[in-house]
Amino acid sequence: MIVAREVKFSYEKLLVLKGIDVDVVRGEVATLLGPNGSGKTTLLMCLCAILKPLTGCVYVNGREITKIKRGELAKMLGHVPQGHRPPFPYTVIDVVVMGRAPYIGAFSMPSKRDFEIAEKALEIVGIRHLKDRVYTQISGGEMQLVLIARALAQQPQVLLLDEPTAHLDFKNKILVLKVVKNLAKKENLAVIMSLHDPNLAAMFSDKVYLIADGVIVDRGEPSKVITRENLKRVYGIDVNVIEHEGTRFVVPVLE
Amino acid sequence: MKKLKLLVLAVLPIPAFFFSLVIGQFDIPPLTVYEIFFTKLFNPLISSPWPPAYEVVVWNIRLPRVLLALLVGASLSVSGTALQGLFRNPLVSPYILGLSWGANFGVALSLLIPLPFSPQFMAFSFGLLAVFLAYSIAKVRGETPVISLVLAGVIVSAFFTALQYIAKFFLDPQALQGLVYWMMGGFYLAHWDDVMVTCIPIIFSVVMLSLMSWRINVLSMGDAEAKMMGLNTELNKVVIIVLATVMAAVAVSVVGTIGWVGLIIPHLVRMAVGPDHRKLIPLSATVGAAFLLVADDLARSITTYELPVGILTTLSGVPFFVYLLKKTKGRSWS
Numbered sequence: 001m002i003v004a005r006e007v008k009f010s011y012e013k014l015l016v017l018k019g020i021d022v023d024v025v026r027g028e029v030a031t032l033l034g035p036n037g038s039g040k041t042t043l044l045m046c047l048c049a050i051l052k053p054l055t056g057c058v059y060v061n062g063r064e065i066t067k068i069k070r071g072e073l074a075k076m077l078g079h080v081p082q083g084h085r086p087p088f089p090y091t092v093i094d095v096v097v098m099g100r101a102p103y104i105g106a107f108s109m110p111s112k113r114d115f116e117i118a119e120k121a122l123e124i125v126g127i128r129h130l131k132d133r134v135y136t137q138i139s140g141g142e143m144q145l146v147l148i149a150r151a152l153a154q155q156p157q158v159l160l161l162d163e164p165t166a167h168l169d170f171k172n173k174i175l176v177l178k179v180v181k182n183l184a185k186k187e188n189l190a191v192i193m194s195l196h197d198p199n200l201a202a203m204f205s206d207k208v209y210l211i212a213d214g215v216i217v218d219r220g221e222p223s224k225v226i227t228r229e230n231l232k233r234v235y236g237i238d239v240n241v242i243e244h245e246g247t248r249f250v251v252p253v254l255e
Numbered sequence: 256m257k258k259l260k261l262l263v264l265a266v267l268p269i270p271a272f273f274f275s276l277v278i279g280q281f282d283i284p285p286l287t288v289y290e291i292f293f294t295k296l297f298n299p300l301i302s303s304p305w306p307p308a309y310e311v312v313v314w315n316i317r318l319p320r321v322l323l324a325l326l327v328g329a330s331l332s333v334s335g336t337a338l339q340g341l342f343r344n345p346l347v348s349p350y351i352l353g354l355s356w357g358a359n360f361g362v363a364l365s366l367l368i369p370l371p372f373s374p375q376f377m378a379f380s381f382g383l384l385a386v387f388l389a390y391s392i393a394k395v396r397g398e399t400p401v402i403s404l405v406l407a408g409v410i411v412s413a414f415f416t417a418l419q420y421i422a423k424f425f426l427d428p429q430a431l432q433g434l435v436y437w438m439m440g441g442f443y444l445a446h447w448d449d450v451m452v453t454c455i456p457i458i459f460s461v462v463m464l465s466l467m468s469w470r471i472n473v474l475s476m477g478d479a480e481a482k483m484m485g486l487n488t489e490l491n492k493v494v495i496i497v498l499a500t501v502m503a504a505v506a507v508s509v510v511g512t513i514g515w516v517g518l519i520i521p522h523l524v525r526m527a528v529g530p531d532h533r534k535l536i537p538l539s540a541t542v543g544a545a546f547l548l549v550a551d552d553l554a555r556s557i558t559t560y561e562l563p564v565g566i567l568t569t570l571s572g573v574p575f576f577v578y579l580l581k582k583t584k585g586r587s588w589s
Contacts (some may be wrong), residue, residue, distance in 0.1 A: 050479060074485025082484075087343035088475055089528035098473045102485030107466040108535060154484065 001026050001190035002077075002158045007046055009039075016042045018214040020181060024190045024207070026157060031182055031201045032194040033226075034211035035235055040194040043211070044162050045214065047192065060158060074102035078151030080161040081142070084221045085136060092146050094140070096121055099153030111151035114153075121152040124187070145179060152187070157181065161163025161193035169216050173197075177204040198250045202226050210234055223248055245247040261528065264338040264538045267327055267545040275321045278552045280559075281312045301546070320445035323453065323509070324551040324564075325544040327442075328480055328516060329456045332543025333536055334499040335517030336524070337464050340471040340532050341495050342401050349503035352404065352496070353411035357385025358504065360415045362437050363422035366430040367383040373438070379508035385411050386500045390493075398489060413544055439563035440511030442551050449509045461540050462501035467495065468532040475532075488570040513565040526579050530566040 003120050004022040008015065011198045012162050024030045032040045045051040047058055058065040068076070078099070086095070092114060097110045097118040104110055110118075122128045124147045130138060135146060144164055151159055164174040181204050184191045195201045201208050202222040209220045210225050212234040218225045226248060231239050238253040276292060277285040285307055291313045294301055303310055334349035342351070351354075359383030365374040371381075389411040423431060464471075470491060474481050478488045503517065508586035520543040521535070528534045547564070550571060554564040 048483060050482065066536065070487055071485040072483060074483065079483040084477075088340075088525075090472070090530055093529060095476075098476065098484060099370055101470075101473045101481075104469070106470060106491070107463075109469050130520055150484075153267075 001061060002047065002192065003059045004043075004047060005057050007043070007058065008048055008054045009042055009051060010054050011042075015054075016214050017046065019113065020211075020214075020216055021211065022047070022192070024158075024192055026188045026190045027060055027184055029191045029193070029204060030207040030209060031199045031205040031207050032211055033196075033198060034194075036196075038234075039214045040211055041162055044160055044194060048160050049073060050114060061089075071102045072186070074156075076156055076157040077160065078132045078149045078154045078156035080151050080159065080164060081160050082164075082166055089136045090136045091131070092122070092127075092133050092135050093118055095135045095146055096149045098152050100148040102154060107241070118153045119154070121149040122146075124181055124183070125149045129215070139172070141168050141175055144168065144172070144176050148176075148179065149165070151163070152183070158190045158192070161191070163194050163196065165195060165197070168207045172230050173200060180204065190239070198226050198231060202250070202254045226250060261534065261538070266540050267541050268548070271534065272321060272325065275548050275552050276313065276317055278556050279312065279317055280555070281308075283309050283312060287316075292318070293503045295488065298576050313581070315447070319447045319450045320442050320551070321548060321581040323445045323452045324442055324548040326450065326453050327459050327506040327510050327513065328544040328547025329461055329542075330453075330502045331513065331517035331547070332524075332539040333461050333464055333561045334503040336521035336532070336535055336539040337495055337499045339470060339521050339581055340475045340535075341492060341499075343475055344401070345522065346518075347405070348515075349499060350412075350501065350512070350514075350517070351369075352389040352408040353385035353415060354382045354500060355502055355514075356415035356419065358382035358507045358512060359434075360422065363419050363426065363434055366424050366434055367426055375508040378437050378586040379504050380381065381415070382504040382507055383500060385415055386496070386504075388414075392494065399492065400479075404497065428460035428585045435562065437511045440507075440513035440556065440565035441561065441563040442510055443555075443561050445510075452535075453505050453509055456505045460498045461537075463498050464474040464495070465540075467491075471495065471532040471536070489573065509566070511563075513547070513568060515565075515569045515572045516543060516550075519568075520546055522576065523579065550582040 002024050004020055007017055007020045009017040013176055020043060036041055042051065044054050052066060060068065093115065097114055100110050100114040100117065104114065112158050119128060119131060122131055127142060127145050130142060135143065151214060161180065164176050168176060177200060180191060181190055181194065205222055208225040209216050209219065209224050210230055217234055218230050226241065228239060228241055231250060240251045241247045242251060287309060291310055292306060295314050332351055338349060338351060339345060339347045358378040358381055361377035362374045364470045365372065365377040389404065389407040390399065391405040392410060393399045395403065424436065426434065473486060474483055474488065474491055481488050520539055524535055524538050524542050528538060547568065550567045551564045554562045554567050
């Protein structure tokens with residue numbers, strides 16, 4: 001569904017992505033895992049054509065992404081930004097209905113049907129009851145869900161999330177990632193997200209791309225990728241990997 | 256209750272209009288004023304039972320002035336609202352990109368050197384030139400980040416301020432006084448011609464920006480997000496800036512740089528009806544129109560000679576704004 005081939009990217013002269021390949025199909029959750037500054041966010045921005053790769057290509061549904069018009073791309077690919085504060089206190093439903101923008105002409109307003117689709121999106125992520133609340137007055141976890149619902153209102157086949165768990169508490173991290181995983185299965189979306197925490201990556205991904213310094217160190221099922229050796233290589237710390245009821249947990253070794 | 260509030264704000268210019276027609280130095284009974292107005296409106300050929308001077312005052316002095324105040328009020332307010340939404344910044348007014356200083360310099364130049372153009376035309380073209388310069392300075396690799404635009408506006412304003420001081424330095428005292436009056440802004444020279452010149456671009460821009468109001472909601476989330484929601488942000492930005500600038504430049508060229516209306520009315524309306532531009536843009540037009548009209552009523556009636564209305568918009572706006580800011584604790588911005 002979404003494929004990257006040999007993507008390289010540089011800011012000025014600093015090469016940030018050094019030839020990256022990604023393949024994600026519908027119904028699959030892929031996680032980009034890696035330390036700060038490894039190139040996760042840059043890669044996500046290349047995958048949604050906000051940044052243009054130096055060399056290499058990104059394909060969505062077999063088409064080269066730079067050849068797809070913005071308006072059309074927005075119907076194929078939804079992007080969930082990191083939690084943010086918008087300048088105006090719009091209501092939740094008004095924020096979500098903005099996801100209908102690619103379907104609405106420059107001089108038109110969202111129709112009743114657009115509001116229905118937006119409400120459905122809120123229902124899918126389980127926060128329909130927040131619809132008339134003010135977006136800037138809800139919790140961080142709820143905000144993240146609103147932004148996911150907004151991306152869903154675009155009715156995309158690919159969903160990209162930039163650190164969806166940043167600044168969330170323990171419970172909200174789990175809540176948001178459960179929603180994301182469910183979406184991939186039930187709405188048959190190809191999902192790519194970036195995460196910091198190897199444990200959350202192991203719990204909620206079908207596939208992990210371990211990234212360090214602009215290259216993919218390892219890729220595949222979490223159980224194959226999240227290993228002692230790999231984490232030592234990427235993060236430079238010693239860890240133990242424990243298995244509990246089929247799930248793997250990473251525990252740092254403290255001396 | 257909510258619907259009633261919207262309705263009241265939407266029809267506000269109507270009572271303001273009828274109230275303002277009877278205000279003036281020349282004493283005419285209110286009923287006669289309305290009689291003259293409706294007779295001239297529906298039956299212009301009927302012979303008049305009232306003194307001809309009455310008709311001149313109502314139809315050729317008060318009416319164009321009232322209509323011009325409505326148009327300019329709507330223009331500056333809608334321009335300010337659209338730009339505040341686009342720039343996501345509460346300090347933005349129609350003059351943020353250098354429009355007013357460009358226009359001031361244009362007028363100063365026309366007073367300094369004999370040119371084949373009217374001061375109005377000079378104000379209009381130099382106002383637009385200033386905004387165009389600001390936009391060009393801010394544009395880097397096909398994109399114009401909001402912060403660059405605001406900074407470019409500051410730079411261009413400073414540039415035209417300096418030029419304007421040079422022009423002032425060489426102006427004779429009488430021309431200088433004319434320039435100062437023009438800069439304060441007012442409607443004392445309002446004429447039917449002014450109404451005719453301004454009404455088409457202003458009404459056109461108000462309608463277009465009202466139609467684009469939902470787009471402004473999406474754009475107010477920021478460039479990156481608006482792009483991901485499928486918008487051509489650069490094109491949208493240019494269209495909105497052009498509409499907001501042209502409408503304000505038309506207003507400024509005819510009545511001078513009236514301050515504060517374009518800054519304060521967007522805030523007032525946002526505090527009253529919330530941040531959704533679908534309501535905000537059209538209601539800024541009606542509230543702004545009514546506000547400037549009433550301000551002008553005061554300007555021409557509280558003293559025996561005219562005060563520049565720009566002084567009154569600022570003086571009346573400040574305390575009201577402080578009150579609202581305290582009351583809402585700035586909640587209409589997050």
